[in-house]
Amino acid sequence: MQYFKPLAIAALVLAAAAALAVSAFAGSDGGTVVKVGPSNLGRVLVDAHGKTLYMWAHDKTSKSTCNGDCAAY
Numbered sequence: 189m190q191y192f193k194p195l196a197i198a199a200l201v202l203a204a205a206a207a208l209a210v211s212a213f214a215g216s217d218g219g220t221v222v223k224v225g226p227s228n229l230g231r232v233l234v235d236a237h238g239k240t241l242y243m244w245a246h247d248k249t250s251k252s253t254c255n256g257d258c259a260a261y
Contacts, residue, residue, distance in 0.1 A: 197230065220236075221235065223238075225238055
């Protein structure tokens, strides 16, 4: 349990780096907007509406394992 917070922070940093790399390719063509916003855990990635972005931890390849009810949620 003592490792949860550092691992969560590391995951957020990696996700931020990935989002920044992807957003660099989006350019100014009106692509997806990813920002950094505040949370109780610190700064997190948010979409254009301020909703927190999450990475589905079960996805290990380019094919998502989140479908059906998972994707709808």
